[in-house]
Amino acid sequence: MKTRAPVHTRGVVLVLLPLLAVLQTATARKNGIDIYSLTVDSRVSARFARTVVTSRVVNRADTTQEATFQMELPKKAFITNFSMVIDGVTYPGTIKEKAAAQEQYSAAVARGESAGLVKATGRKTEQFQVSVSVAPAAKVTFELAYEELLKRHLGVYELLLKVRPQQLVQHLQMDIHIFEPQGISSLETKCTFLTNELADALTISQNKTKAHIRFKPSLTQQQKSPEQQDTALDGSLIIRYDVNRTLSGGSIHIENGYFVHYFAPEGLPTMPKNVVFVIDKSGSMSGRKIHQTREALIKILDDLNPKDQFNLIVFSSEAAPWKPALLPASAQNVQEAKSYAAGIQAHGGTNINEAVLAAVRLLERANQEELLPSGSVALIILLTDGDPTVGETNPARIQENVRKAIGGQFSLFCLGFGFDVNYAFLEKLGLDNGGLARRIYEDSDSALQLQDFYQEVANPLMTAVTFEYPSNAVETVTQGNFRLLFKGSEMVVAGKLRDQSPDVLLAKVKGQVHKQNFTFQTESRVAEQEGEFRSLKYIFHNFMERLWAYLTIQQLLEQTVSAPDAEQQALRNQTLSLSLRYSFVTPLTSMVVTKPDGQERAQIAEKPTEDGNRHADLPVAPGRTAFRSHFLVDSEPLLAVNRKLSKVQTMAGPYGAAAPPHRHRQTWVPLSHVVPATMATLAAPVQAPHAILPLPGQSVDRLCVDFRHAQGPVTLLSDPDQGVEVTGEFETRKNQFSWIEVAFKDAQLQVRADPRHVVAIQNQRSSTHKWKETLFSVMPGLEMTMDQAGLLLLSGPGKVTIGLLSWEGPGPGLRLLLRDTDRFSSHVSGPLGQFYQNLLWDPPAAADDSKRKLRVQENEYSATRELRLDYQEGSPGTEISCWCVKL
Secondary structure, three states, X not given: OEEOOOOEOOOEOOOXXXXXXXXXXOOHHHHOEEEEEEEEEEEEEOOEEEEEEEEEEEEOOOOOEEEEEEEEEEOOOEEEEEEEEEOOEEEEEEEEEXXXXXXXXXXXXXXXXXXXXXXXXXXXXXXXXXXXEEOOOOEEEEEEEEEEEOOOEOOEEEEEEEEOOOOOOOEEEEEEEEEOOOOEEEEEEEEOOOOHHHHOOEXXXXXXXXXXXXXXXXXXXXXXXXXXXXXXXXXXXXXXXEEOOOOOOEEEEEEOOEEEEEEOOOOOOOOOEEEEEEEEOOHHHOXXXXXXXXXXXXXXXXXXOOOOEEEEEEEOOOEEEOOOOOEEOOHHHHHHHHHHHHOOOOOOOOOHHHHHHHHHHXXXXXXXXXXXOOOOEEEEEEEEOOOOOOOOOOXXXXXXXXXXXXXXXXXXXXXXXXXXXXXXXXXXXHHOOOOOEEEEOOOOOHHHHHHHHHHHHOXXXXXXXXXXXXXXXXXXXXXXXXXXXXXXOOEEEEEEEOOOOOOEEEEEEEEEEOOEEEEEEEEEEHHHHHHHHHOOOOOOOOHHHHHHHHHHHHHHHHHHHHOOXXXXXXXXXXXXXXXXXXXXXXXXXXXXXXXXOOOOOEEEEEOOOXXXXXXXXXXXXXXXXXXXXXXXXXXXXXXXXXXXXXXXXXXXXXXOOOOOHHHHHOOOOOHHHOOHHHHOOOOOOOOOOOEEEEOOOOOOOEEEEEOOOOEEEEEEEEEOOOOEEEEEXXXXXXXXXXXXXXXXXXXXXXXXXXXXXXXXXXXXXXXEEEOOOOEEEXXXXXXXXXXXXXXXXXXXXXXXXXXXXXXXXXXXXXXXEEEOHHHOOOOOEOOOHHHHOOOEEOOOOOOOOOEEEEEEXXXXXXXXXXXXXXXXXXXXXXXXXXXXXXX
């Protein structure tokens, strides 16, 4: 069965996290290099994903040209293979120990060859890039493979493929095959570049355990327009899916002598938290960073559970607790904390040591005084944007001080804001103390990044989790003890079955929930499981062994960070041995890419570290070809140029970096800016109303509504039968909505729009979209689309269509659209919803037929016939005559 809309059944949302594939040839049409075939084949077996990207190019120029293969792949993925086929000769990539590869690289540099290290770190991805000279009419085939164990994040797995060929491709095809023995309960497809022409190129096939998503556009479908040869493909294709779960919360899969055990129980109550937020307010946090921190902190405080306890510590040169002790998260305490957070100002140095120790003392004192609720979890969340500069500044001594103070009692999570932080310092600080580190990228959505992180740790479910297996059944098992399990995450253990293992593998997972001991038991029949994977044609075999190796390497790398110096070399040796055995490019190995004689003899692909490139999130100019070899060898010169450009771009408009893009194109002149002498000669432009309401079944087909007073936040319309609610906040001074939010209860979706961007939140997972950024998202029973004019539409079978628009014409601001209003139920309500409840019109006034009265739900309104601007098809709008009502 093929369909564009997936089937939805009950289940816990899982999603396949970032698999990104990008092929980019910035100068393809200019230099004659033509990509005539581009295929992406991604196969997901029980959460383990292998992606193969194959690009075939030909040089159609009369002279030798350079062809560049460039890929973006997830930070957690390991490259496993790369090859080039040139004139029938295959040039493979060889994985070696990093030291040996470095010797080859250094020798190439000594010969004067730009063998540049092929590495770069982006916000979510790493970059792989290889260039090769191609003779006239010659063809080259590039093939890259990488693998990743997909991690559950906020209840979802997500497969993200970036599509950016930058030219029309004769044969372009993407295939995603998913096999989940537990069963696929729902499937969602989202595309940021899909047009009406491209929609038919996307097909979805699904049965109980398998899914196949194919994107295969024709040349005509790829074109931006019939008159243009430019490609419309520039964005992301995202696949999200959900799996069924058993009551035990566990699922064991077995293939070719190896097993994997996934554990994510459902229905457990959330354990109360004792959380201390430690916030850096040093001088370097001034400006947008401190503003976004305040914004995020206020939202996070709103999300605290009433059973939680909390406190705030802000620090610069000194640490200052908000209150002397932990407080319950009552409505009054949360409101007071929000007021305090709103007033945080940035100044002074950075005393990380004192701040974290102050948080530990708060929790210790509460524990000693028996003020921590039984069965609760204690967390410290540190946010900083720089290195320690005041008090104890030696990172190693700070790590030792904190480790001794916490003593395994509490978990510490470290958030590094921007690229001026010592990420390696924060990573060890977190891992040493049962937590982790996360980089917060300095961008327009930094506040959302902070909120998303908090959602990851907001709902602890279990503590002291232990996996147990019969000793006569398994060996070489990965980590089996975990401090905390959070809602929306998943624990994973893998291992090898012994040669004479029992026919049934029995597993127990033990842990504590509210101080009560819980045991979950799962069993799996070995022969039955082995046969389940063996029978599938499109699943790559021996994947379970590679999954085990991948997971073991990732855990060894983490252990190396927090291990004593005496143990680190042994851990590195184990990691290196597994990396070479299974051909993974890890931080301890490199891939040497050989080339034909007469060209650079080798290029080297390395696994970058999170702290390896402090400015990797900065954009690189499209015309960077001339700088490419220098950038790969030494990234600082180009990055310095980009930093300067960034500052110039930031100051380009009168509204600063946060200004909406349309402000720079604004052509309407406010009448207040026109000198009085000329005002009489100018006619005020026709204004667009705040809302246009089509009224089905009425003699008057449209009603234009304007708001006169501050409304908000207020529920503009609500229909429980439709499962939809629209809220907003109107600012009288600006005469516009500061935000409008649409919530669909059935889809667990909230879409919040302001004049700058749109934020969609589904199942605690948020995504940000700029206005006029094309979007196509298919969810169970709901579609969300945005076209190039910036019209965002939310629609579904049998539902009222709700639209949002950032209007740029006269009276700029957010606008609301309604379509299919005959689908409203008799229970619709709200200032706008009321007009769909038995609306009655009085006859026009005899003296002036441009005025009428209308009555609805015991309310009476005066309506006048006026000329207004219809914004529903986007700027510049069309003039219409409608009845206008003021609320």
